Amino acid sequence: MPRKKIGTWQDRIAWILLFSALILALLPRGTKIKIAQLPGTVILSPLRGVAYLRNTIVTLGRENQRLGRLAAELALENAWLRSSLNMEKSGTLRNFPQTKLIRATVISRDFTTLKRFFIIARGTNNGITLGAPVISPEGIVGVVISTSFSQSLIQTIFEPDFRIAVLNNRSREIALARPGSEEMLHLEYAAKDADFKPGDTIITSGIGGIFPKGLPVGQVIAVPEKPDELFKPVLVQPFARITALEQVYVFLLPGNADHEWLEGLKPREITIPE
Amino acid sequence: MHLVILFIFLYLILIIQTAFLPVAPDLVLLTLIVYAFYENRITATILGLFAGFFLDLTTPTNLGIQAVALGAISYGVTVARNLFYRTRWHTPIFAGIGLGLKHILLRITGNTVPAPVPIIIAFISTLFISLFIENVLQPLFYPWRKK
Numbered sequence: 001m002p003r004k005k006i007g008t009w010q011d012r013i014a015w016i017l018l019f020s021a022l023i024l025a026l027l028p029r030g031t032k033i034k035i036a037q038l039p040g041t042v043i044l045s046p047l048r049g050v051a052y053l054r055n056t057i058v059t060l061g062r063e064n065q066r067l068g069r070l071a072a073e074l075a076l077e078n079a080w081l082r083s084s085l086n087m088e089k090s091g092t093l094r095n096f097p098q099t100k101l102i103r104a105t106v107i108s109r110d111f112t113t114l115k116r117f118f119i120i121a122r123g124t125n126n127g128i129t130l131g132a133p134v135i136s137p138e139g140i141v142g143v144v145i146s147t148s149f150s151q152s153l154i155q156t157i158f159e160p161d162f163r164i165a166v167l168n169n170r171s172r173e174i175a176l177a178r179p180g181s182e183e184m185l186h187l188e189y190a191a192k193d194a195d196f197k198p199g200d201t202i203i204t205s206g207i208g209g210i211f212p213k214g215l216p217v218g219q220v221i222a223v224p225e226k227p228d229e230l231f232k233p234v235l236v237q238p239f240a241r242i243t244a245l246e247q248v249y250v251f252l253l254p255g256n257a258d259h260e261w262l263e264g265l266k267p268r269e270i271t272i273p274e
Numbered sequence: 275m276h277l278v279i280l281f282i283f284l285y286l287i288l289i290i291q292t293a294f295l296p297v298a299p300d301l302v303l304l305t306l307i308v309y310a311f312y313e314n315r316i317t318a319t320i321l322g323l324f325a326g327f328f329l330d331l332t333t334p335t336n337l338g339i340q341a342v343a344l345g346a347i348s349y350g351v352t353v354a355r356n357l358f359y360r361t362r363w364h365t366p367i368f369a370g371i372g373l374g375l376k377h378i379l380l381r382i383t384g385n386t387v388p389a390p391v392p393i394i395i396a397f398i399s400t401l402f403i404s405l406f407i408e409n410v411l412q413p414l415f416y417p418w419r420k421k
Contacts, residue, residue: 017320023338025338025383032337047292
């Protein structure tokens with residue numbers, strides 16, 4: 001009686017292969033590592049390439065994010081420097097080439113309106129004195145009302161007690177600006193027949209003794225007709241966006257209280273003839 | 275030529291599995307099961323051994339363990355496929371059994387086995403895409419089967 005074969009020839013070859021793999025699995029560790037060196041280098045090379053590519057993509061992504069942040073910061077700084085340059089060349093400080101300014105960062109605001117007061121990170125240590133005008137590249141912002149060693153409190157143009165003497169740049173009509181509603185300035189004491197038109201630029205008149213003459217304040221946006229009023233009502237939109245300010249410029253005043261720009265405005269000494 | 279295509283496809287699956295899907299789903303096991311449904315025992319076993327050997331090379335100290343496991347699973351599927359009238363549900367059933375056997379074998383041989391939660395995720399995801407993988411791989415076999 002012929003002996004019965006176990007499985008087909010394919011089964012037997014498969015068993016031999018599996019048995020070989022089992023022997024490989026039972027080899028000592030050191031031998032395994034030696035055996036795996038060359039095949040590992042050859043067979044796993046695409047895998048290393050993929051891993052390298054993934055690492056490169058991740059690294060590039062992070063680098064891209066970092067450069068994006070850096071570009072945003074540089075763009076912001078560039079905008080500030082450009083606006084400062086414009087302010088010195090042709091804008092806000094055109095009439096005051098000798099004026100010394102110090103840049104200060106806004107670090108806190110009043111928590112009720114966010115626009116009446118704010119604190120800057122500069123103080124007497126940096127030469128800031130009481131009553132120093134505060135401006136931004138767009139226009140006037142306010143005045144220093146309190147200082148400490150490293151911080152100063154600024155009263156803005158929207159504080160209800162704030163008043164500033166202003167001038168129509170076109171018609172040279174003068175008035176007194178006070179804060180109104182909805183982030184506007186109202187001009188008071190403008191004569192009934194004063195020449196104010198929408199679009200006129202309002203600048204500081206220098207009369208008040210705080211702000212020098214010629215600093216941009218805002219633009220006339222409306223001159224409502226009110227025949228019953230004693231004075232002409234004029235609405236002015238300030239150039240400076242107080243609620244969006246991050247940095248401001250503070251005038252460094254000389255030690256004594258006499259401001260240079262008041263020199264020409266001082267009344268002459270009058271002697272009454274006997 | 276047919277074997278070369280199967281081999282290249284398996285190699286690509288191995289790279290994708292080890293590079294992007296280290297835990298789940300077990301694409302390599304599914305590919306080997308589908309191969310084993312259509313190929314002869316020697317081819318299926320060799321491909322299983324190669325896939326296991328490739329996975330073993332990533333951790334050389336365990337060389338041979340996964341080769342034995344995947345080779346045995348491939349061979350087992352070629353044997354078991356003749357015992358039943360095949361339906362479309364055989365792929366997920368074999369995938370589930372194969373995955374269980376693989377993890378049991380790895381645990382017996384003292385290999386690092388993932389925690390229970392990743393294993394459950396591997397099971398569910400592997401079973402979930404098993405029919406899809408079978409449908410993707412089937413065109414590799416039809417031209418030769420018609421001959």
